[in-house]
Amino acid sequence: MIEFKNVKKVYEDGTEAINGIDLMIPEGKLVALIGPSGCGKTTTMKMINKLIGLTSGTITINGKDISEKDEVELRRNIGYVIQRIGLLPHMTIEENISLIPKLKGWKKEKYENRVEELMNLVGLEPGIYRKKYPLELSGGQQQRVGVIRALAAEPPIILMDEPFSALDPISREQLQNELKHIQNSIHKTIVFVTHDIDEALKLADEIAVMKDGRIEQIATPVELISSPANEFVRSFIGEHRLNVGNKEKSVADIMDDNPVFQHYEESEYETISLDATLSEAAGLFVSKEPHVLVVTKDGKHIGSVSRSDILHAVASENRREAQS
Ligand SMILES: Nc1ncnc2c1ncn2[C@@H]1O[C@H](COP(=O)(O)OP(=O)(O)O)[C@@H](O)[C@H]1O
Ligand SMILES: [Mg+2]
Known part of the structure; x- marks a missing residue:
């Protein structure tokens, strides 16, 4: 479980990005952070793996304050997927996926099996793709590799920042379905940033709607469309979805x-x-x-x-x- 208590973030230039949020992300659930551009989604997410430091308040993971954790160690236990996946272009697909397992000292046989298992999970035939380089794959295939790379070392937590938003609609829908399918069996704690309400409704166990560095409502998809907390949430969801x-x-x-x-x-x-x-x-x-x-x-x-x-x-x- 990840818990934010009265977390604030003021950037060096004085921008008040996060204005005191309380948020609980239960173990094994996928929680979507959604809201307009600039509302603080990415900032919130990056504070969890300490890519961004917080100004005040606390974030705990399973009750332990992350400020006391070594950030390199922390990040090895938190998968991270971003919009344009930073696959390393000079490494093969197999090398990209096994990067963190190797850093964690896994034996060759163990990480090779893991690579194979994960590639099969998202329909990338290992015999065809394991030795290819990222640029030899389509955007959708590369993003699949980004997702399974984040899963490779079996981290209990995965952060995903608009992971599918650069894809064409068909690939996006396929990856959403695959993620949903995978999550149904692995039950990781996933924080998923999106600006697409349909994506959030489809994937999330809970949705936190953000505005101006605050959380306006946290609810299940069904609760959100049946009882939005205020006008902002209503309009963000869209009248046609409510009705x-x-x-x-x-x-x-x-x-x-x-x-x-x-x-x-x-x-x-x-x-x-x-x-x-x-x-x-x-x-x-x-x-x-x-x-x-x-x-x-x-x-x-x-x-x-x-x-x-x-x-x-x-x-x-x-x-x-x-x-x-
Ligand atoms: N490094 C930074 N320095 C100053 N302001 C920043 C920085 N990064 C983000 N911001 C500002 O903080 C606010 C929240 O940004 P961000 O978390 O990226 O929003 P979102 O992901 O919801 O689009 C915005 O006003 C943004 O301009
Ligand atoms: Mg963002």
Whole structure:
């Protein structure tokens, strides 16, 4: 767990970048920092691995004040991915990925296996790509390498600063899906900076909306779209995302009709009507199970939907709307 207590940052030139933030990033969760350019996202993130020093307040990792930690050691245990990944151009993909494991003294066999495993995880065939150089790969492939390089030494914490924002929309969506998939199995503590609200809604367990060096609201994606704390948050999310209830799509459109619950007790699950709107469905998930059963008017169970399906549908509706 990473905890900020009344953290402030004033740059040398007097810029008050962070004006006293309190923030808790739970173990194993992906927390997105979002807000307009200049609101302090990058500053907040870089204070965690001490690329930027704080002016006052404290940041702790698992209860230990980072001011007492050696920064080189700290950074070896915190993966870092940025927008234009600093892959080292004169090193092969394999050498780039194994850099930190080697610094940590891993044996050759162990890091070679790790490189292979990670490349497979993101669909980069090791036989084809391990000996290539970064510039021989597409932007999307390079960014994949940036992500797996950050995972290579199995750091408990990963910082990602707009990692996908320089990619074309298709690569971006693919990498988002891959990250989500990976996170579902590795459960790292991830701080993810983005200015793209749809990306945050799709990936984050919690979203911190920032403005002028402060946090305006911290909430789950569903809470954020169902009850934004103030006008700023409302307008940042965008009116059309808030009014998901006005969309024609219903649970029937996104339901998984392969019964996923093989051995379930119906009484253990919430149910939702087939014709419920996505916003009604989203409302149900604020504090509930990750799945609900879909029932017809006469109460017959015909499928299920998950929280992530609903958020995904809301996000892709938004994209469709934005394009039309
Ligand atoms: N090295 C610096 N010196 C002075 N001001 C800075 C420095 N880095 C960032 N700032 C200022 O601090 C504020 C927050 O910047 P930043 O954290 O980069 O915002 P974001 O990542 O949300 O766009 C901005 O006003 C920015 O101009
Ligand atoms: Mg930034």
